Amino acid sequence: MTSVFDAATAVTRADGTDHGRWDAELTDGWLIGGGLNGGYLLATVARAVREALPGKPDPLAISAHYLSASRPGPATVDVRVLRQGGTVATAAADLVQDGVARISALATYGDLARLASGADDLHGSATPPELPPQEECVPSVVSDALGLAAASLLHRFEMRFHPDDVGWAVGSPNRSGLLRAWFRLEDDRAPDPLSLLLVLDALPPVTFTFGAMGWAPTIELTAHVRALPAPGWLRVTHASRTMAGGLFEEDCEVWDSAGRLVAQSRQLARMPRPTA
Amino acid sequence: MTSVFDAATAVTRADGTDHGRWDAELTDGWLIGGGLNGGYLLATVARAVREALPGKPDPLAISAHYLSASRPGPATVDVRVLRQGGTVATAAADLVQDGVARISALATYGDLARLASGADDLHGSATPPELPPQEECVPSVVSDALGLAAASLLHRFEMRFHPDDVGWAVGSPNRSGLLRAWFRLEDDRAPDPLSLLLVLDALPPVTFTFGAMGWAPTIELTAHVRALPAPGWLRVTHASRTMAGGLFEEDCEVWDSAGRLVAQSRQLARMPRPTA
Incomplete structure (x- = not known):
């Protein structure tokens, strides 16, 4: 049984090109704020790159510059x-729709199963975020806060936020620059390096x-997948330290159920426009 | 009087191509560990991109994947x-030498002078590193520690390290995963967005x-230039939190003399091989 994530990011080889071309069908199941989620698009691009690089299944580093908003339909x-x-x-x-470039990416792939010897794990000062048990965390606040009950993206996964981080949902933003949440895909789809790319922008x-509650368009996002994730709930943090000149950086970290840092990203994005 | 940095990163438009091509002459003044410094190469690439994008002089986000080692000579x-x-x-x-790709990059440029309104500087929890005055910091330890007195790169700028961070220079690495230093280019060349790209990998x-004292080849580096730097000494930090599977991430931040975060980068690099 193919999971919703795997079906939505599927690619098939296109014939008749002198290089590698894959067809994708971007579905309307990943809409948020008027566009398709950038992490969903990145995972789709990454699946095509995986097909093109036999024996090197995992995106060690993938850098994506977002050129125009993607829409549901062929790509x-x-x-x-x-x-x-x-x-x-x-x-x-390059992800293209109707001749218009949506995303350009550069990606370096390898085999995390071969890298993960552990013999030279010199250093690991990074620690997972402290999160209360899932039942004490806050689900589903995003749709309520934004009036986005119809945003299809929010049905693709569960998020349960640290109670200290969601004052914005009730009009009391805490100005911390930090979000922490539990995360899992729908239909028990276990995390893997491709789905981690979605998680990094979810x-x-x-x-x-x-309290800036609008859509924040990504200019550039680079993801590093650092290890094969263990099954189970993930822990995710979003943090920013500098919002200036209309731009901000957002650092995301993803931790697996074994407490290991499995993916990290930084994106440069535009500050959301105030909603009228 | 053209500074050494500006002369070394100069590019001239090449004729007869259907897209934009620039010629560069990579000089032997930026050698370290057997290759040309990655930040020097990135600044050279960035100068050509600037030429191709009139009215948008500044690299807001530039992502570079390093494909093969560059050598002094034409590119x-x-x-x-x-x-x-x-x-x-x-x-x-793409930076190319003798038909061989050295670096592929994606870059999004804008005009920092126009962005820097300050009106929406919502947030700035990032603070510059604490560094003793320059005269109490440690100069020139790299060449002594590595026996690299002849590495030309080390003559291109001054670094003065926090005394707490350079135990490795005397065989007592502190295992902190943190380096802090003052930095300035030779011949009083003031910092600007192009030179900051060098600083991020210097x-x-x-x-x-x-205590891992070897060369650490960059796989991927993405830089964000966040503001136009004020003249004077810069403060630079290198930090890593996860070294695993033979790879590590290195986060660099650059602060100007006014205490503003002006550039940041993250790179994924290979752990240095032990030197025999």
Whole structure:
């Protein structure tokens, strides 16, 4: 039984091109704030890159610049392999709809199962966020706060927020620049390196904690998948330290059920416009 | 009088291509650990992109994947404009030597002077590193520690390290995962958005603080230039929280003399191989 995530990010090889081209069908199940979620798009691009790089299944580093808003419907992912090395390979990938570029990405892939020897785990000062048990955390506040009950994205996964981080949902933002939440995909789909790319851009923008409740368009997002995730709930943090000149950086970390940092990202995004 | 940095990163428009191509001459003044410094290469690429994007002089976000080691000598930078918007523009750029790709980059540029209204500086919890006055900091320890007196890169700028961070220079690494230093270019060349790209990859790898004293090849580096820097000494931090599977992330922040965060980067790099 194919999960909703796997079906929505599926790609099929297109014929008749001199490089690699994959067809995708972007579904309306991942809409938020008038557009398709950037993490969903990144996972779709990443699946095509995986197809183009046999033996190197995992996105160690993928950098995406967002050029225009994607819409539900057909899309192609054009992949050019730039380097095939012994342990890593690099490709450029472009998500295109009706001749219009949506996302350009560069990606370096490897095999996390081969990397994860642990022999040189010199250092790990990063610790997972402190979160109360799931039943003490706050579900489903995003749709209520935004009047987004119809946003299809919010049905794709469960988020349960740290109670200290969601004052914005009741009009009392705490101005912390920090969001912490439990996360899991619908239909018990276990996390893997592709779904982690979605997770890295699934929580609401950290600007919510300042009461800026709108959509925050991503300019650039780079993700590093650091380890194969264990099954179970993930813990996710969004943090920002500098909001200036109309832009902010958002750092996301994802921790698996074993307490390991499995993915991290930084994005540069535009501050949300105040909603009228 | 052209500074050494500006001369070394100069590019000239090449004729006869259907897109944008610039010629560069990579000089032997930026050698370290057997290769040319990645920040120097990134600044050279960024200068060509600037030429291709009139009216948008500043790299807001530039993502570079490092494909092979560059060598002193001629190089070309091929630039394809992907989007020209009102406030930002995006281009893809490839640094090539003798037909071999060295770096592939995606870059989104804008005009920091126009962005820096300050009106929406909602948040700034980031604070500059605490550093003793320059005369109490430690100069020139890198070359002594590595036997790299001949590494030309180390003559291109001054670094003065926090005394607490350089135990590795005398065989006593403190295992902190943190390096802090003052920084300025030679010949009083004031910092600007292009030189900040060099600064983001100029300090030794943070793995030095674990006594891992070798060269740490960059796989991917993304830089965000956040503000136009004030003249004077810069403060720079390198930090890493997770070294696993032979890879580590290195976060760099650069602060100007006015105490403002002007640039930040994250790179994914390979752990240095133990030197025999």
